[in-house]
Amino acid sequence: MIENSRILITGASGSIGSGLVERFLNEGHVVCAFDQNEDGLFKLDQKHRSEFGDRLKLFNGNIRDFKRLEKALENVNVVFHCAALKHVYLSEYNPFEATQTNILGVNNLIEAAVKTGVEKVVFTSSDKAVNPSSTMGATKLLGERLITAANHHSGRHNTKFASVRFGNVLNTNGSVLHIFKRQLEKKQPLTITSTDMTRYFLTESQSIDLCVEAAEKMIGGEIFIKKMGSCSIMQLAEVVSGKPDFEYEVIGMKPGEKPFEELVTETESARTVLVDGYYIIIPDTLNILRSDIIEKYQNLYLPLPRLEGALSSDTELMSVDEIDSILHSNNFL
Numbered sequence: 001m002i003e004n005s006r007i008l009i010t011g012a013s014g015s016i017g018s019g020l021v022e023r024f025l026n027e028g029h030v031v032c033a034f035d036q037n038e039d040g041l042f043k044l045d046q047k048h049r050s051e052f053g054d055r056l057k058l059f060n061g062n063i064r065d066f067k068r069l070e071k072a073l074e075n076v077n078v079v080f081h082c083a084a085l086k087h088v089y090l091s092e093y094n095p096f097e098a099t100q101t102n103i104l105g106v107n108n109l110i111e112a113a114v115k116t117g118v119e120k121v122v123f124t125s126s127d128k129a130v131n132p133s134s135t136m137g138a139t140k141l142l143g144e145r146l147i148t149a150a151n152h153h154s155g156r157h158n159t160k161f162a163s164v165r166f167g168n169v170l171n172t173n174g175s176v177l178h179i180f181k182r183q184l185e186k187k188q189p190l191t192i193t194s195t196d197m198t199r200y201f202l203t204e205s206q207s208i209d210l211c212v213e214a215a216e217k218m219i220g221g222e223i224f225i226k227k228m229g230s231c232s233i234m235q236l237a238e239v240v241s242g243k244p245d246f247e248y249e250v251i252g253m254k255p256g257e258k259p260f261e262e263l264v265t266e267t268e269s270a271r272t273v274l275v276d277g278y279y280i281i282i283p284d285t286l287n288i289l290r291s292d293i294i295e296k297y298q299n300l301y302l303p304l305p306r307l308e309g310a311l312s313s314d315t316e317l318m319s320v321d322e323i324d325s326i327l328h329s330n331n332f333l
Helices: 017-025 036-053 064-070 088-093 096-115 135-149 176-185 205-216 233-241 291-301 320-329
Strands: 006-010 028-037 056-060 079-082 122-128 162-166 190-191 198-202 223-226 231-232 248-250 262-264 272-275 278-281
Touching: 006 135, 006 291, 017 028, 017 036, 017 205, 028 036, 028 064, 036 056, 036 190, 036 198, 064 096, 064 198, 079 096, 079 205, 088 096, 096 122, 122 135, 135 162, 162 205, 176 190, 190 198, 190 233, 198 205, 198 233, 205 223, 205 291, 231 320, 233 320, 262 278
Parallel strands: 006 028, 006 079, 028 056, 079 122, 122 162, 162 223, 190 248
Antiparallel strands: 198 231, 223 278, 272 278
Protein backbone atom coordinates (compact mmCIF):
# COMPACT_ATOMS: atom_id res chain seq x y z
CA MET A 1 0.00 0.00 0.00
CA ILE A 2 1.04 3.62 -0.51
CA GLU A 3 3.28 4.95 2.22
CA ASN A 4 1.53 7.17 4.77
CA SER A 5 -1.95 6.16 3.61
CA ARG A 6 -5.12 7.15 5.42
CA ILE A 7 -6.75 3.86 6.42
CA LEU A 8 -10.21 3.38 7.89
CA ILE A 9 -11.07 0.24 9.86
CA THR A 10 -14.67 -0.52 10.73
CA GLY A 11 -15.21 -2.63 13.83
CA ALA A 12 -11.91 -1.19 15.02
CA SER A 13 -12.27 -2.22 18.65
CA GLY A 14 -12.80 -5.91 17.84
CA SER A 15 -10.04 -8.52 17.85
CA ILE A 16 -9.06 -8.24 14.17
CA GLY A 17 -9.91 -4.56 13.88
CA SER A 18 -7.75 -3.54 16.83
CA GLY A 19 -4.89 -5.68 15.48
CA LEU A 20 -5.11 -3.86 12.15
CA VAL A 21 -5.17 -0.51 13.95
CA GLU A 22 -1.95 -1.33 15.77
CA ARG A 23 -0.21 -2.71 12.69
CA PHE A 24 -0.92 0.30 10.50
CA LEU A 25 -0.04 2.81 13.20
CA ASN A 26 3.31 1.04 13.58
CA GLU A 27 3.82 1.25 9.81
CA GLY A 28 3.37 5.02 9.82
CA HIS A 29 -0.14 5.35 8.39
CA VAL A 30 -2.97 7.57 9.60
CA VAL A 31 -5.60 5.22 11.03
CA CYS A 32 -9.29 6.05 11.34
CA ALA A 33 -10.88 3.74 13.91
CA PHE A 34 -14.63 3.45 13.23
CA ASP A 35 -16.83 1.65 15.75
CA GLN A 36 -20.17 2.01 17.55
CA ASN A 37 -18.52 0.77 20.76
CA GLU A 38 -17.59 3.96 22.60
CA ASP A 39 -15.74 2.10 25.35
CA GLY A 40 -13.76 0.16 22.77
CA LEU A 41 -12.67 3.39 21.06
CA PHE A 42 -11.71 4.85 24.43
CA LYS A 43 -9.48 1.84 25.12
CA LEU A 44 -7.82 2.19 21.71
CA ASP A 45 -7.16 5.83 22.51
CA GLN A 46 -5.68 4.99 25.90
CA LYS A 47 -3.43 2.34 24.37
CA HIS A 48 -2.08 4.27 21.38
CA ARG A 49 -2.50 8.04 21.85
CA SER A 50 0.73 8.67 23.76
CA GLU A 51 2.85 6.95 21.11
CA PHE A 52 1.05 7.84 17.90
CA GLY A 53 -0.76 11.10 18.70
CA ASP A 54 -2.98 12.52 15.98
CA ARG A 55 -2.29 9.66 13.57
CA LEU A 56 -5.09 7.81 15.36
CA LYS A 57 -8.52 9.24 14.49
CA LEU A 58 -11.56 8.01 16.41
CA PHE A 59 -14.98 7.80 14.71
CA ASN A 60 -17.94 6.74 16.82
CA GLY A 61 -20.62 5.53 14.43
CA ASN A 62 -22.66 2.68 12.99
CA ILE A 63 -22.24 1.27 9.48
CA ARG A 64 -26.03 1.34 9.16
CA ASP A 65 -25.76 5.14 9.08
CA PHE A 66 -24.77 6.12 5.53
CA LYS A 67 -24.14 9.80 6.25
CA ARG A 68 -21.82 8.99 9.16
CA LEU A 69 -19.89 6.53 6.99
CA GLU A 70 -19.62 9.05 4.19
CA LYS A 71 -18.17 11.65 6.53
CA ALA A 72 -15.69 9.17 8.03
CA LEU A 73 -14.47 8.13 4.56
CA GLU A 74 -13.39 11.60 3.46
CA ASN A 75 -9.80 11.45 2.10
CA VAL A 76 -9.46 7.75 3.05
CA ASN A 77 -7.31 5.58 0.76
CA VAL A 78 -8.04 2.06 2.02
CA VAL A 79 -10.88 0.54 4.07
CA PHE A 80 -10.84 -2.72 6.03
CA HIS A 81 -14.42 -3.64 6.83
CA CYS A 82 -14.44 -5.74 10.02
CA ALA A 83 -17.69 -4.52 11.60
CA ALA A 84 -20.31 -7.28 11.71
CA LEU A 85 -22.67 -9.31 13.82
CA LYS A 86 -20.57 -12.48 13.92
CA HIS A 87 -22.08 -14.85 16.47
CA VAL A 88 -24.06 -17.63 14.80
CA TYR A 89 -26.30 -18.32 17.78
CA LEU A 90 -27.27 -14.68 18.36
CA SER A 91 -27.92 -14.05 14.67
CA GLU A 92 -30.38 -16.96 14.54
CA TYR A 93 -32.50 -15.17 17.15
CA ASN A 94 -31.93 -11.71 15.67
CA PRO A 95 -31.96 -12.34 11.90
CA PHE A 96 -33.23 -8.92 10.89
CA GLU A 97 -30.52 -7.20 12.92
CA ALA A 98 -27.90 -9.41 11.26
CA THR A 99 -29.32 -8.44 7.88
CA GLN A 100 -29.26 -4.74 8.72
CA THR A 101 -25.60 -4.82 9.76
CA ASN A 102 -24.07 -7.54 7.60
CA ILE A 103 -25.86 -6.79 4.33
CA LEU A 104 -27.25 -3.26 4.35
CA GLY A 105 -24.16 -2.07 6.23
CA VAL A 106 -21.92 -3.53 3.50
CA ASN A 107 -24.01 -1.85 0.81
CA ASN A 108 -23.73 1.48 2.65
CA LEU A 109 -19.97 1.10 2.74
CA ILE A 110 -19.79 0.31 -0.97
CA GLU A 111 -21.84 3.35 -1.93
CA ALA A 112 -19.97 5.65 0.45
CA ALA A 113 -16.57 4.36 -0.74
CA VAL A 114 -17.43 4.97 -4.39
CA LYS A 115 -18.87 8.41 -3.63
CA THR A 116 -15.79 9.54 -1.66
CA GLY A 117 -13.21 8.04 -4.03
CA VAL A 118 -11.70 5.38 -1.75
CA GLU A 119 -9.04 3.37 -3.59
CA LYS A 120 -9.50 -0.08 -2.04
CA VAL A 121 -12.01 -1.86 0.20
CA VAL A 122 -11.31 -5.21 1.88
CA PHE A 123 -14.34 -7.03 3.30
CA THR A 124 -13.75 -9.61 6.05
CA SER A 125 -15.92 -12.68 5.54
CA SER A 126 -16.03 -16.17 7.03
CA ASP A 127 -15.89 -19.82 6.03
CA LYS A 128 -19.48 -19.88 7.30
CA ALA A 129 -20.39 -18.07 4.06
CA VAL A 130 -19.60 -21.29 2.15
CA ASN A 131 -22.79 -23.35 1.68
CA PRO A 132 -24.25 -21.49 4.68
CA SER A 133 -26.51 -23.20 7.20
CA SER A 134 -26.95 -20.13 9.42
CA THR A 135 -28.30 -16.61 9.17
CA MET A 136 -24.85 -15.23 9.90
CA GLY A 137 -23.30 -17.35 7.13
CA ALA A 138 -25.99 -16.33 4.66
CA THR A 139 -25.44 -12.64 5.39
CA LYS A 140 -21.70 -13.04 4.92
CA LEU A 141 -22.27 -14.80 1.59
CA LEU A 142 -24.45 -11.93 0.40
CA GLY A 143 -21.81 -9.50 1.67
CA GLU A 144 -19.22 -11.25 -0.51
CA ARG A 145 -21.56 -11.07 -3.51
CA LEU A 146 -22.15 -7.35 -2.96
CA ILE A 147 -18.40 -6.70 -2.71
CA THR A 148 -17.64 -8.65 -5.89
CA ALA A 149 -20.49 -6.98 -7.79
CA ALA A 150 -19.31 -3.53 -6.67
CA ASN A 151 -16.41 -3.86 -9.11
CA HIS A 152 -18.62 -3.88 -12.18
CA HIS A 153 -21.94 -2.18 -11.46
CA SER A 154 -20.83 1.37 -10.73
CA GLY A 155 -19.19 2.63 -13.90
CA ARG A 156 -15.61 3.74 -14.41
CA HIS A 157 -14.80 4.61 -10.81
CA ASN A 158 -11.40 3.55 -9.54
CA THR A 159 -12.47 1.89 -6.28
CA LYS A 160 -11.48 -1.78 -6.02
CA PHE A 161 -13.29 -4.24 -3.79
CA ALA A 162 -12.21 -7.69 -2.58
CA SER A 163 -13.07 -10.13 0.22
CA VAL A 164 -11.13 -12.33 2.61
CA ARG A 165 -12.49 -15.48 4.22
CA PHE A 166 -11.44 -16.38 7.75
CA GLY A 167 -11.71 -19.70 9.52
CA ASN A 168 -12.13 -19.65 13.30
CA VAL A 169 -9.59 -17.14 14.62
CA LEU A 170 -7.82 -18.64 17.64
CA ASN A 171 -7.97 -16.86 20.99
CA THR A 172 -10.15 -13.95 19.89
CA ASN A 173 -13.12 -12.66 21.89
CA GLY A 174 -15.66 -15.44 22.40
CA SER A 175 -13.50 -18.13 20.78
CA VAL A 176 -13.62 -21.77 21.86
CA LEU A 177 -10.16 -21.41 23.41
CA HIS A 178 -11.48 -18.77 25.81
CA ILE A 179 -14.43 -20.99 26.68
CA PHE A 180 -12.23 -24.04 27.33
CA LYS A 181 -9.74 -22.06 29.43
CA ARG A 182 -12.51 -20.58 31.56
CA GLN A 183 -14.06 -23.99 32.13
CA LEU A 184 -10.69 -25.50 33.10
CA GLU A 185 -10.07 -22.67 35.58
CA LYS A 186 -13.43 -23.41 37.21
CA LYS A 187 -12.72 -27.17 37.11
CA GLN A 188 -15.79 -27.72 34.96
CA PRO A 189 -16.12 -30.34 32.19
CA LEU A 190 -15.36 -28.97 28.70
CA THR A 191 -18.52 -28.38 26.69
CA ILE A 192 -18.46 -30.14 23.32
CA THR A 193 -21.19 -29.40 20.79
CA SER A 194 -20.49 -32.60 18.83
CA THR A 195 -17.64 -35.09 19.04
CA ASP A 196 -17.61 -35.14 15.21
CA MET A 197 -17.25 -31.36 14.82
CA THR A 198 -14.26 -30.04 12.84
CA ARG A 199 -13.19 -26.47 12.15
CA TYR A 200 -10.58 -24.48 10.24
CA PHE A 201 -8.33 -22.41 12.51
CA LEU A 202 -5.89 -19.56 11.99
CA THR A 203 -4.19 -17.09 14.30
CA GLU A 204 -4.98 -13.41 14.65
CA SER A 205 -1.65 -12.46 13.05
CA GLN A 206 -2.42 -14.72 10.07
CA SER A 207 -5.83 -13.06 9.74
CA ILE A 208 -4.23 -9.62 9.69
CA ASP A 209 -1.62 -10.76 7.15
CA LEU A 210 -4.48 -12.06 4.99
CA CYS A 211 -6.18 -8.65 5.04
CA VAL A 212 -2.96 -6.88 4.09
CA GLU A 213 -2.22 -9.42 1.35
CA ALA A 214 -5.64 -8.78 -0.17
CA ALA A 215 -5.19 -5.00 -0.07
CA GLU A 216 -1.78 -5.22 -1.74
CA LYS A 217 -2.60 -7.84 -4.39
CA MET A 218 -6.24 -7.24 -5.30
CA ILE A 219 -7.29 -6.66 -8.88
CA GLY A 220 -10.95 -6.39 -7.91
CA GLY A 221 -13.61 -8.99 -7.09
CA GLU A 222 -11.40 -11.76 -5.69
CA ILE A 223 -11.85 -13.71 -2.49
CA PHE A 224 -8.56 -14.31 -0.64
CA ILE A 225 -8.20 -17.25 1.77
CA LYS A 226 -5.21 -18.26 3.87
CA LYS A 227 -4.22 -21.90 3.43
CA MET A 228 -4.93 -23.13 6.94
CA GLY A 229 -5.17 -26.31 8.97
CA SER A 230 -8.27 -27.93 10.36
CA CYS A 231 -8.80 -30.04 13.46
CA SER A 232 -11.54 -31.79 15.38
CA ILE A 233 -12.95 -30.12 18.45
CA MET A 234 -11.98 -33.21 20.44
CA GLN A 235 -8.32 -32.88 19.40
CA LEU A 236 -8.33 -29.21 20.35
CA ALA A 237 -9.90 -29.97 23.72
CA GLU A 238 -7.30 -32.67 24.36
CA VAL A 239 -4.44 -30.24 23.71
CA VAL A 240 -5.96 -27.45 25.83
CA SER A 241 -6.72 -29.78 28.74
CA GLY A 242 -3.31 -31.43 28.50
CA LYS A 243 -4.63 -34.99 28.66
CA PRO A 244 -6.39 -37.42 26.31
CA ASP A 245 -8.94 -38.53 28.94
CA PHE A 246 -10.28 -35.05 29.72
CA GLU A 247 -13.75 -34.65 31.20
CA TYR A 248 -16.34 -33.29 28.79
CA GLU A 249 -20.06 -32.83 28.30
CA VAL A 250 -21.79 -33.05 24.91
CA ILE A 251 -24.28 -30.19 24.72
CA GLY A 252 -25.40 -30.51 21.09
CA MET A 253 -25.04 -28.11 18.20
CA LYS A 254 -26.65 -24.69 18.45
CA PRO A 255 -29.13 -23.44 15.85
CA GLY A 256 -27.36 -22.66 12.57
CA GLU A 257 -24.23 -24.70 13.33
CA LYS A 258 -23.03 -27.59 11.17
CA PRO A 259 -20.50 -30.34 11.94
CA PHE A 260 -17.88 -29.12 9.46
CA GLU A 261 -16.99 -25.98 7.54
CA GLU A 262 -15.75 -25.39 3.99
CA LEU A 263 -13.28 -22.89 2.60
CA VAL A 264 -14.11 -23.32 -1.09
CA THR A 265 -17.15 -24.89 -2.76
CA GLU A 266 -17.01 -27.45 -5.55
CA THR A 267 -18.14 -24.77 -8.01
CA GLU A 268 -15.57 -22.23 -6.79
CA SER A 269 -12.71 -24.74 -6.97
CA ALA A 270 -12.62 -24.56 -10.78
CA ARG A 271 -11.62 -20.88 -10.54
CA THR A 272 -9.44 -21.06 -7.43
CA VAL A 273 -5.64 -20.80 -7.57
CA LEU A 274 -3.00 -21.18 -4.86
CA VAL A 275 -0.32 -18.46 -4.71
CA ASP A 276 2.28 -18.17 -1.92
CA GLY A 277 0.12 -19.92 0.67
CA TYR A 278 -3.09 -18.07 -0.24
CA TYR A 279 -6.09 -19.38 -2.18
CA ILE A 280 -7.51 -16.78 -4.55
CA ILE A 281 -11.02 -17.29 -5.95
CA ILE A 282 -11.41 -15.54 -9.30
CA PRO A 283 -14.87 -13.95 -9.66
CA ASP A 284 -17.37 -15.82 -11.81
CA THR A 285 -18.45 -12.45 -13.25
CA LEU A 286 -15.00 -11.88 -14.74
CA ASN A 287 -16.33 -11.62 -18.29
CA ILE A 288 -18.38 -8.49 -17.47
CA LEU A 289 -15.53 -6.59 -15.82
CA ARG A 290 -13.58 -3.94 -17.71
CA SER A 291 -11.20 -5.21 -20.39
CA ASP A 292 -8.12 -3.92 -18.56
CA ILE A 293 -9.15 -5.83 -15.41
CA ILE A 294 -9.79 -9.02 -17.39
CA GLU A 295 -6.31 -8.69 -18.91
CA LYS A 296 -4.73 -8.44 -15.46
CA TYR A 297 -6.51 -11.61 -14.33
CA GLN A 298 -5.43 -13.48 -17.43
CA ASN A 299 -1.81 -12.41 -17.11
CA LEU A 300 -1.59 -13.34 -13.42
CA TYR A 301 -3.74 -16.42 -13.05
CA LEU A 302 -4.46 -18.02 -16.44
CA PRO A 303 -1.33 -20.23 -16.42
CA LEU A 304 -1.86 -21.46 -12.83
CA PRO A 305 -3.55 -24.79 -11.98
CA ARG A 306 -6.97 -24.78 -10.35
CA LEU A 307 -8.15 -26.73 -7.32
CA GLU A 308 -9.53 -30.17 -8.06
CA GLY A 309 -12.42 -30.02 -5.60
CA ALA A 310 -13.99 -28.41 -2.55
CA LEU A 311 -12.02 -27.76 0.62
CA SER A 312 -13.67 -29.15 3.75
CA SER A 313 -12.56 -29.11 7.41
CA ASP A 314 -13.30 -32.83 7.88
CA THR A 315 -10.44 -33.88 5.60
CA GLU A 316 -6.67 -33.81 6.19
CA LEU A 317 -6.96 -32.99 9.89
CA MET A 318 -3.95 -31.77 11.83
CA SER A 319 -2.43 -34.10 14.40
CA VAL A 320 -2.55 -33.45 18.15
CA ASP A 321 1.17 -32.63 18.05
CA GLU A 322 0.65 -30.07 15.27
CA ILE A 323 -2.17 -28.40 17.19
CA ASP A 324 -0.05 -28.34 20.35
CA SER A 325 2.83 -26.72 18.47
CA ILE A 326 0.60 -23.97 17.08
CA LEU A 327 -0.96 -23.15 20.44
CA HIS A 328 2.34 -23.08 22.31
CA SER A 329 4.26 -21.17 19.62
CA ASN A 330 1.62 -18.44 19.78
CA ASN A 331 1.55 -18.42 23.60
CA PHE A 332 -2.08 -19.50 23.71
CA LEU A 333 -1.28 -22.10 26.39
